[in-house]
Amino acid sequence: MDTVITTNSEQETETLGQTVGELLFPGAVLLLDGNLGAGKTAFARGVARGLGVTKPVQSPTFTILYAHSGRLAFYHFDLYRLEDEQELLDIGIDEYLDDEGVSLVEWAGKFPTFFTMPSMYITIVRGQGEDVREIKFSAGEERYRQLLTELLARS
Ligand SMILES: Nc1ncnc2c1ncn2[C@@H]1O[C@H](COP(=O)(O)OP(=O)(O)OP(=O)(O)O)[C@@H](O)[C@H]1O
Ligand SMILES: [Mg+2]
Known part of the structure; x- marks a missing residue:
């Protein structure tokens, strides 16, 4: 199941993410793809x-992972600086992905064969116009399809 939602500002993209955050379930995995600045x-x-989560969320580009606590734990990865799958294993990513918290992975597309677990795949591309973004959601497994259906009902 695929859906594209267009946003017209950074704020709209955050709000869309917030709705997803409200719908997330324990152990959910969100794989994000898209160019620099997408x-x-x-x-x-x-x-x-x-x-x-009440603490400010910064980009984990240099740290690879920031962990936050909210209704569920939130593990925010940025794989931009990683080169191979062994480095993913070295940071213990498997344990986070298997955890009851939510994992969100920026630059997941760098490792196309690594992320085989059930997940929501989210690709952000620029649209026509400086602030336009097309956000494509792909859901395979049932819980993620339900999440997407609920997201469409709310947006
Ligand atoms: N519709 C939009 N949604 C999101 N960001 C937008 C939108 N329109 C403009 N922007 C701008 O695009 C930039 C997005 O930056 P952001 O750090 O979120 O991208 P990123 O994909 O995480 O980049 P990186 O690959 O460097 O981690 C910000 O400067 C933001 O203001
Ligand atoms: Mg980023």
């Missing part, structure tokens, strides 16, 4: 807010 971190900030 809006992945903006979306992640919204997800954090929707999960009830």
